[in-house]
Amino acid sequence: MAETETELDVFFAAARHEPMPQALADRMVTDALEVQAGRAAAGAIVPRGPGIWAQLRGALGGWAGMGGLATACATGLWIGLAPPAFLPDPVQLVYGSQEDGEPFGGFDLAGLLVEEN
């Protein structure tokens, strides 16, 4: 039986070499594209537009623009957190000195209370 199996396998292996004619493959693809075109013409296929992230990326100048924007953001954040010595401290600029920051530093609250009485 083993010998018969081997003998038959030789035939089966030969039959597996059957190549598909290229012209048939071309006709199959042509059919496929015609079916797609028909469905598209009937409105059954809606071309997909770019997604929201793709649109945003395009608006910012592609990946190069996105990279530049990210670099600028990171640089700005770094300067804000650790400003170079030749630049004024942004916290000082916003809030001023510790003395200047006292809301009632130059005001005599006790005197105000006396006047009301």
Place this chain on the structure above:
Amino acid sequence: MRSDTDAARGGSSAAGAPGDEALLVRFADGDAEAARVLTGRLGPRAYSVAMRVLGNRAEAEDVAQEAMMRLWRMAPEWQQGQARVSTWLYRVVLNLCLDVKRRRRTVHLEAVPEPLDESRSAAERMQEAARIDALQAALMALPERQRQAVVLRHIEELPNPEIAGIMAISVEAVESLTARGKRALSRALQERREELGYSDG
């Protein structure tokens, strides 16, 4: 031999290539490249089965093209996970083969020669062509269901459970059909042993 296509039958393959089902969805969404890839994967299998079941090249081409056309038309309605795309296609091919055989009156082998494989010597090609012709003649002498089962099992190299799904029979019935078919083939080919030289492996 089928390992590349076996991997590609499902939703995705081990190598990361999209599976037949994913490609069919992409085709339905208008992806032309998906049509070309599916044709390359499934077209030869449809043609091979039709060729071995019908024994006629022109009819096999018509059947394979029609089966693929039905695949293209069915793509938008394909329900993912319902079956393998290849299983569906094999079933369509076998049904179309039955339709062809019902229409024609006589079974005949076409005289068009097999395509030449230039990598082999003339003697090897002649011997292989003789083997294919002998096998085809023996296949055509089998009952229809035996021939279908033998072609799917031993030429397409499909597993028995998939053949059972394609032919809508039990695995045991597939095993019975292929066993009987192989015995009949062996008997038919035994007489041509010397001529075909199939003891050289």
